[in-house]
Amino acid sequence: MSKSFSARRSMLLAGVAALAPLCAAAAAHADVVDAVADEVVETQPGQAVTQVEEVIVTGQIAFRNRTEDENPILSYDLDYFQRFEPVSVGEMLKRVPGVTFTSDVLEFDGVSMRGLPPGYTNVLINGRRAPGGEDDGSFFVDRIPAELVERIEIIRSPRADQPSDGVAGALNIVLKEGASIEGGFVRGGALINEDGGVRPSGSIGYAGNTENTSFWAGLNYQGRRNPKEKTSFRYDGDGNLDNIELQDDTRDGVDISANAELTRWFDNGRLRFNGLVVDTDRDEDEVSLEYVDDGTGSFTELDGAEIQAERISQQTYALGMDGEFRMGVGELDFDLAYSSFRDETSSTTWAGDDEASAELDEVVALDITDNEYGGGLAYTVENGAWEFKFGMDALLKEREASEIEFDIEDDGTVGDPDPAPGAIYTIEERRLEPYVRLTWTPSPQFTLDGGVRFESTDRDVTSDLGEVSSSSEEFFPSLHATWRPTAQDQFRASLARTQRRPDYSFLAPYIANEEPGDEDALRGNPDLISETAYGLDLGYEHRIGSRGVFGVNLFYRDVSDVIELVNTGLDVNEDGETPGADDVYNLYEPRNIGDGTTWGVEIDFSAPLDFVGLPDTGLFFNYTWMDSEVTDPFTGVDRPFRNQPSNVYNIGFIHTVNPWDMSFGASLYGRDEGYESGLDETIVVDYDQDLEAFIERRFGDRVVVRLAAMNLLDKEKREDFLKYDGDSVEEILDNRRNGIIDEIEAESERSGVLYQITLRATF
Template sequence: MKPAIAIAVLSVCAVAQAEVERPKEAEMQKVEVKGSAAKYDARRDDTASKTVVSAEEIQKYGDTSVNDVLKRLPGITVGGAAGRPGGEIRMRGLGAGYTQILINGERAPAGFSIDSLAPDVIERIEVLRAASAEFSTQSIAGTINIVLKKALKSAQREVKFSQAKGSKSSSPSMSLQMSDKGVGTSYSLGANAWRFMSNRMTPTWETGADGDGVPKLSRASTWQDQGRGQGFNLSPRINWTLENGDTVTSQSFVNWNSFASNSHGRTTTAFGAGPDYDRTDNTYSNHNGFGRTDLNWVHKLGQGAKLDLKAAYSMARSSADSLQFAGSNGLPATLLRTVHGESQEQGWSTQGKYSLPYTFSTPAEGEPDATEHALSMGWDAGITDRDDSRVQRDADLPGSAPMNSDEGFSAKVTRLALYGQDEWNITPRWSIYTGVRWEGLETRADGGAIDAVQNRSSVFSPIMQTLFKLPNKKDQLRLAVTRTYKAPSTATLIPRKFSSINNSPTEPDRRGNPDLKPELALGLDASFEHYWGDGGLLSASASVRRIQNYTHQGLLYEDQRWISTSINDGRAETRGIELEAKFPVSALMDDAPKLDLRASVSRNWSRVDSVPGPDNRLDQQVPLSATLGVDYKTADGQVSTGSSFSFRNGGLARLSGTQGGYTSVRRDLDVYALWKLDQQNSLRVAVSNLLAQDYTTESLYSDANGSLNRRTVADGETQLRVTVEARF
């Protein structure tokens, strides 16, 4: 690992050194004029702490998935194996709903995969480590708000063609960005389309022992999967500026993708009992579509007041089909199962915000300075209707035990939130943000195969953040006290059952729990930030969260079947520290090349009271993560290059008194280079997952009668991506 990192970093430094030593025939003086907008830094100046990732940073490596962008950000980790879809996004090492993901300030619908969102349609990413009243407080770990493109440029056209290739996968893609301005009107359109193909082999080993530790089971399985998929994003936006200065904006987002696979599983038993089925052949396909459109009206009132109103409609549809064919001991197949599932979700929402800046009267001579306030209040309401069906049919083959089911339900989720907030500049160096938010959520569901469900909850969330800038104008302190929560999803509330083929404690059936309550958390965040030069930053932060009604996956044994279901189980606590540094080399030395360095490290701890230790961490929390990066740009700006290394520790985590899980360390090393061929055309080359490290996960079960261990290895893969970019 270390030699590869050193090679990547040294290659960037060598290019930079060569540029410094290259004789210059002529040097053109460049005058740069910066207005007040350029001096504004949301992270440095906003009282409510927020880190903003720009479009330039997002597109630097030519990624085709937003997950690959997020894994390089300080304090954020992405679960799963590198280069494989579906990784869970985590802040403070916590996933499973603790980290809130928003698109334009709103939660995505159930089933929407965030890694299908193309980075080219994103304007910026906002990372909020402490809650604010304006957004939902379903953010115990924090919030990541993905803002789709809004900035409009006159007569801009940009086309990108990309081809990514690895030893086991291939993925071509293309994107189009268009925008223009007229008198009182402007528009933009982003479009992305992609395909991917993969052919992977995933081995699994199962071992077991009796209560005395004597081995009684040893199995080895292989799972070969050939998959292909395609999809596209569309994000049109139109702005109108009215004669009175009001603005009306229509913004839409459409996402469609499909996937199909053929997979084959084979199991060999060295000793002990064999599985119910030692050979399985599966075909699977799904289609997913999601669209949302909103209309936003901003009306200016007197004395700087403003009214911001938005109405939105969204619809999501998905369907999935699978065919499972399984047998054992070389005999004819005894399982032929078809499953067809469909879901449709539509939602209506409305948001409104009234904001008013005001200043107390100018004080008399000798009295303290006047204080400024930015007051706002508003609402966020919505209704979501969901219809879901799942039909399972097993053929009545000799020796089989068919498990047929018709499971469907209709659900309605109603939410209402009211909030108020005030940012108070007490002095030029001291400001306080206070807010309060009330959120109510009601879920109703009914269906022929389930009992009626009614779950209602509400949370009152007071929030306080403060920023104090020290007299030296370089250092500042932050403090935040928040109350946040995690609401159970609709899927975890519906008490329908999903059956596994080879049922065991490590491969149980799944079932929802209609009696779940929201988890409530009281949080404290503190940080110190030091700024210097042009872009230099050193920061240190610490946080703690105390959680009530902690939810985890319980394991039951009913009717000769193992069943996993979510349960509330006591209290938990999580703590963490984070260190970050980024600066240009010019901040340390004169006549330095345009070299930017960045590094971060995050250490997390947690404890679940109801689970015996050690390793009784929250939701398999990532205990340690780190990033290291270097970027270089030539003096003429024609060549840019850089590398990024991200590290995520794993280890053992206990989920209950009998269950546990293990994940291996994950190391990602990415490099890129960008050549501006002329003013309109560029060539970008990137290599991701240069270390090609395998990723191991284990599922563990142990009680007085013995233990069972299931270990799976996802092999690593290096991928080369070439992107051609043209502007016209």
């Protein structure tokens, strides 16, 4: 660790620690300041709370919230999703505008907003960044159970006092708290796969309020299993079938999670503590069998087998404290946070002529430890139509990571670890982010909000290859205008600069073999800089009656310094050196290649059908059309961003039969195909539609039984690969331009219908 890092870390920790006495001083000040005791803070005793049974056991249909934020934010309470019994945040997000996934069937992990890859979406938990093990900084949202969530916020364009990360937008997962609900609940249920496999689930939670205190505690257990069948047909360049691969891929695991919150109110403010723990243990087992022509034109002759067993153990921890207090002429806000992510994954592969004779072929161990320490301090002053806010956020991030392959001895046993140069590395990042924000509301009909955020980032990447340090300083301005000509109509315009930071694996200066393809090697580039974007959002929202809403939003992003993998034109052996061994890899490196743009239109509608005499029927619809343009680093031709579909949509309904205390509904989700491009291959990714349905029966005011079914259309995911060959980069590109294909692969995947039976009771 360098002296500069030690000094700067000490300064940053000292700055964060300095917030603690300010917090204590603010709390003590609450007992002596009474001149502003009548001022209203964001939350305080006496505000309305919702009884748990009103959320869990109710015939009331929930619709999208209509927010009054200065910047464009869509808000969805848990009861908007809960009828369909989503297991995780990922399954919840299928029903919000512009969100799609590029994962396998029945997997909803890396969220993509506006069709851009997951790294372009900033995932927050209670307004704070969520650390995850993904290289692109994204967080797998399927690890947060729906049971712990109070609401989901989609931040289309950030204010100056919100993080600048998230070129596509930000997703804020707000966990439950006692200030908004009261009472307890228990839940028991099971997920049932098409093949009869059953995995149990259960949760319990309780929220309570006193005159000046509220609290919440929840515990959740969720078993999950996803058995998938994959089929690959491989053809030669002339279209003749060469071989068929059949693969069974089963993912089986358990998520145990808990969160708690405690809020204490004073005469002039409040102090809140919260915590979250998520523990995931999952097994992923794959058996791949390859068949060739047996001589009669029938592909029944087994030509090889590969067995892979992956064991995943992941933990997420998040602790936080925040407060709001009236002090002097304004309000002091502060927060302290610690979050951590642990990932220990082992992958073992056996290969042979068949399953019985398969021998140990590869053992790889992945170990990631992320620690993040953050804090923020802000002060807000109001004067008539003006509001002025200034503050600073600070973050210290430390990542220790390793990806180690073990030697395989001649007798087939696991030998000593054999890490590649640079495969054990650390990334240390320090951020200081001061900001100012000014809001002007000359009338109830108009609001103008503007500000600027300055972000200073220092980063050290250290391995046995040495240390590479980098620094960046950027301004992120934002401007938001809202006009409300009537009580039902609202127009918005937003302009903001955002960023996407480089993937961690792209920064690590070591060479990973067989990445991004079997014949390739990937070398990290510690000198990468962040992608930045100027974004414009123009929106209109119309309120329909007392509960409905219709919205349309146009977005545009001009992205600079796009990061893509580039073929260096060099070959390396398995040790990352100049060729000299039998195994030779094409060397790739991530680089900032230039600029790109993306744009689109988002439409959403949710309302009861009162206007056609169906007040107990709710209709939901959202549709996003999008397009983009970025220069392909291999061909020099413009193409869309990786795997961005041209559209994504969801339509559904819920109907309540009050005399029978029953409800039922259905939801249809779909997306267009996406496109990916590498040096020697192009890929088209396509998904079938996903249909879900539920039916529920309520018993009194406190019990509900619900049956939900997912993937009713037994959707498939299809990937078509066109592969090109050549002895040099130039020859490969010539073959691509001339349409000379070396191999075609058509891969499909299915998982079957998934059922869920649930009983909920409140107390």
